[in-house]
Amino acid sequence: MERIYFDNAATTPVDPRVIEAMQPFGWDVFGNPSSLHAPGREARAAVDRARAQVAALIGAQPTEIIFTASGTEADNLALLGTFSGRDLQDSRIVTSTIEHPAVLETCRYLEGHGVAVTYLPVDGEGLVDPDAARQSTVPGTRLVSVMVANNVVGAVEPIRELGRIAREQGVLFHTDAVQAAGHLPIDVRSEPVDLLSISAHKLHGPKGVGALYVRDGVRLQPLIHGGGQERGLRSATENVAGIVGFGRAAEIARSEMSAEAARLVALRDRLIEGIVERIPGAYLIGPRYCRLPGHVSVAFAGQEGEAIRLLLALDEAGVAVSSGSACSAQHAGEPSYVLRAMGFDPFRARGSLRLTLGRFNTEGEVESFLDLLPGVAAGLNSITTRRVGQA
Numbered sequence: 513m514e515r516i517y518f519d520n521a522a523t524t525p526v527d528p529r530v531i532e533a534m535q536p537f538g539w540d541v542f543g544n545p546s547s548l549h550a551p552g553r554e555a556r557a558a559v560d561r562a563r564a565q566v567a568a569l570i571g572a573q574p575t576e577i578i579f580t581a582s583g584t585e586a587d588n589l590a591l592l593g594t595f596s597g598r599d600l601q602d603s604r605i606v607t608s609t610i611e612h613p614a615v616l617e618t619c620r621y622l623e624g625h626g627v628a629v630t631y632l633p634v635d636g637e638g639l640v641d642p643d644a645a646r647q648s649t650v651p652g653t654r655l656v657s658v659m660v661a662n663n664v665v666g667a668v669e670p671i672r673e674l675g676r677i678a679r680e681q682g683v684l685f686h687t688d689a690v691q692a693a694g695h696l697p698i699d700v701r702s703e704p705v706d707l708l709s710i711s712a713h714k715l716h717g718p719k720g721v722g723a724l725y726v727r728d729g730v731r732l733q734p735l736i737h738g739g740g741q742e743r744g745l746r747s748a749t750e751n752v753a754g755i756v757g758f759g760r761a762a763e764i765a766r767s768e769m770s771a772e773a774a775r776l777v778a779l780r781d782r783l784i785e786g787i788v789e790r791i792p793g794a795y796l797i798g799p800r801y802c803r804l805p806g807h808v809s810v811a812f813a814g815q816e817g818e819a820i821r822l823l824l825a826l827d828e829a830g831v832a833v834s835s836g837s838a839c840s841a842q843h844a845g846e847p848s849y850v851l852r853a854m855g856f857d858p859f860r861a862r863g864s865l866r867l868t869l870g871r872f873n874t875e876g877e878v879e880s881f882l883d884l885l886p887g888v889a890a891g892l893n894s895i896t897t898r899r900v901g902q903a
C-alpha cells in the first residue's frame with residue numbers, strides 16, 4: 513500500500529509548482545539581493561515579487577512583510593521586538609494557555625525579565641473567551657497575542673473580537689497564523705491585527721522561511737543586528753530560494769483556498785464520522801465546526817493512554833499521524849498542556865490522535881484509512897472496534 517500522510521499540521525509536502533519556481537535559484541540566479549549589479553538586481557526582483565505574493569495572501573502592503581527563517585522566529589520578533597529596549601516596569605503581555613511554544617516560551621523568557629504575563633484560559637473546546645481578554649487587558653498591557661488557530665486541536669479563535677478589545681485599550685495585537693494562513697481567509701485590511709506570523713512549510717512551501725506582518729506604523733526592535741536587510745528588522749542575506757518558494761506557495765494558496773478548504777472540510781467530516789462509527793468510545797476533541805478545514809483530533813474514551821501505541825501501529829501500517837503536535841515527539845507520553853488547559857485530567861490529556869489533511873490527500877486515502885483502522889486498533893487488544901458495512 514502507498515504510504516498515507518495525515519500530518520499536514522506538522523509540515524506539508526512542497527507543491528511541485530513551488531519546487532519549479534525555486535529551481536533557478538539553486539544555481540542560475542545566485543546573486544545577493546543587496547548587490548547593485550545585474551545578478552544582484554535579479555535576486556532582488558525575485559524577493560520583491562515574493563514579498564508581494566505573501567502580502568497579497570493576507571491583504572497587506574509588501575512593505576509590511578518582514579521575511580524570517582521560520583514561524584518561530586516571526587513569533588519571537590513580534591513579542592521580543594515589542595518589549596525590547598523599553599522600560600519593562602509594570603508592563604504586561606496577555607496571551608492564551610494554548611499558544612504554540614514559540615509564543616509561550618517567549619512569554620516565559622519575558623516573564624524572567626520582569627514582564628507580567630496573563631495566560632487566558634480556554635473552554636472545553638479550546639476557545640478563548642473574549643470577556644476574559646477584556647478583563648485582563650489592564651493598564652500597562654503592551655501586547656495581546658492569541659493564535660488564529662490551534663495546532664493541537666484545530667480550534668479557530670475569535671481573533672476579530674480579541675483584536676478589537678486590544679485596539680479599544682490602545683494595545684497592540686499579535687496573532688500566530690502559522691496554522692491558518694493559506695487555509696483560512698485572513699485580511700489584515702479588515703482585521704484589527706498589528707502583527708501576524710506565517711510559516712511557509714505549513715502551506716506547501718519550503719522549510720526554513722517565515723514572515724512577520726508588521727502593520728505600517730508599528731515600531732519593533734530587531735532581534736538580529738547587521739546589514740539592515742528587511743527594513744532593519746531582520747539583518748542577514750536573504751534566503752532567496754526559500755523566499756521565492758514561499759511567494760509561489762502563497763500565490764497558489766490564495767487562488768485555490770476556497771475550493772481546497774471546501775474539499776478538505778468534506779474529507780475531514782468523513783474522517784470524523786468514520787472513526788466514531790468504527791471505534792465505540794471515540795470522540796472528537798475541539799470544536800465540531802469552528803475548526804481548521806483539514807484538522808481532526810480524536811481520543812478513545814477510557815483508552816486515552818493508548819494513543820501513542822495506536823500512532824506507532826498506524827505508522828507500521830503505512831499511515832503517518834500525530835499524537836498532538838510535532839513538538840511533542842520529545843515529550844511523547846506526557847500529558848498535552850493544550851488538553852490540560854481544556855480541562856482534561858492528566859490521564860485523558862495523554863491520549864489524543866491528530867490527523868491533519870492537506871492539498872495532496874485524496875478521498876481514496878481517507879477510505880483506505882477507515883478500512884484499515886479497525887484492524888490496526890483491534891491489534892492493540894485494548895481498543896474496542898466495530899466492523900462497518902459487514903454483517
Ligand code: PLP
Nearest residue numbers: 582583584612614663690691711
Ligand atoms: N506556531 C504554530 C501555531 C505552529 O503550529 C508552529 C509549528 O508547528 C509554529 C508556530 C512554528 O513554526 P516553524 O515550524 O516555522 O518554526
